[in-house]
Amino acid sequence: MRNVHLIDHPLVQHKLTLMRRKDASTNSFRRLLNELSTLMAYEVTRDVPMQEIEIETPLETTTGKVIDGKKLVFVSILRAGTGILDGMLSVVPGARVGHIGLYRDPKTLTAVEYYFKMPGDMHERDVVVVDPMLATGNSAAAAVERLKELNPKSIKFVCLLTCPEGIRTMQDAHPDVPIYTAAIDRQLNDHGYILPGLGDAGDRIFGTK
Ligand code: URA
Numbered sequence: 001m002r003n004v005h006l007i008d009h010p011l012v013q014h015k016l017t018l019m020r021r022k023d024a025s026t027n028s029f030r031r032l033l034n035e036l037s038t039l040m041a042y043e044v045t046r047d048v049p050m051q052e053i054e055i056e057t058p059l060e061t062t063t064g065k066v067i068d069g070k071k072l073v074f075v076s077i078l079r080a081g082t083g084i085l086d087g088m089l090s091v092v093p094g095a096r097v098g099h100i101g102l103y104r105d106p107k108t109l110t111a112v113e114y115y116f117k118m119p120g121d122m123h124e125r126d127v128v129v130v131d132p133m134l135a136t137g138n139s140a141a142a143a144v145e146r147l148k149e150l151n152p153k154s155i156k157f158v159c160l161l162t163c164p165e166g167i168r169t170m171q172d173a174h175p176d177v178p179i180y181t182a183a184i185d186r187q188l189n190d191h192g193y194i195l196p197g198l199g200d201a202g203d204r205i206f207g208t209k
Pocket of ligand 1: 197
């Protein structure tokens with residue numbers, strides 16, 4: 001699949017398998033998601049622009065490369081995106097954060113926006129949108145649509161799990177946006193849940209079920 005990056009590192013796959021288990025506690029689900037997000041951050045930031053700066057080691061002056069973390073914006077799709085945010089920020093602590101509140105209309109499964117807050121100067125920033133589940137793809141596509149109005153330099157999408165339907169929706173709407181995922185599962189069920197999946201990511205992160 002073009003523009004889909006499957007993160008198949010053994011550590012990522014191992015943690016994902018532990019998270020899928022229905023008897024994983026809220027505590028361990030959240031901790032594993034945090035660790036996994038850190039690992040996914042390595043992949044998604046692999047090609048971020050770097051600049052060379054001069055530094056003093058204890059022995060002499062030299063140059064080294066750094067990223068400008070402030071130019072990165074992690075955009076969390078509420079509420080489950082929050083579960084990925086902490087892990088990403090632990091690797092890029094200078095990154096800015098935006099939030100998009102979208103809920104799925106349970107009947108139509110379409111995305112309805114209720115919150116949108118981004119840092120300024122978005123046209124100077126590289127955006128990484130995070131949401132654990134790319135299921136129908138409707139929320140993700142709507143979020144990216146809104147973000148494109150602000151003309152950022154680039155947009156990437158990171159999820160934990162997706163399925164062929166979600167990838168198709170995203171790629172039909174936004175073929176320019178790369179998708180980073182730890183797994184592509186079999187299919188969606190009639191309620192818009194990914195199979196085999198891991199259930200409702202928000203409920204499992206926050207212990208609301
Ligand atoms: N959202 C979830 O939390 N889980 C799914 O399987 C699909 C959408």
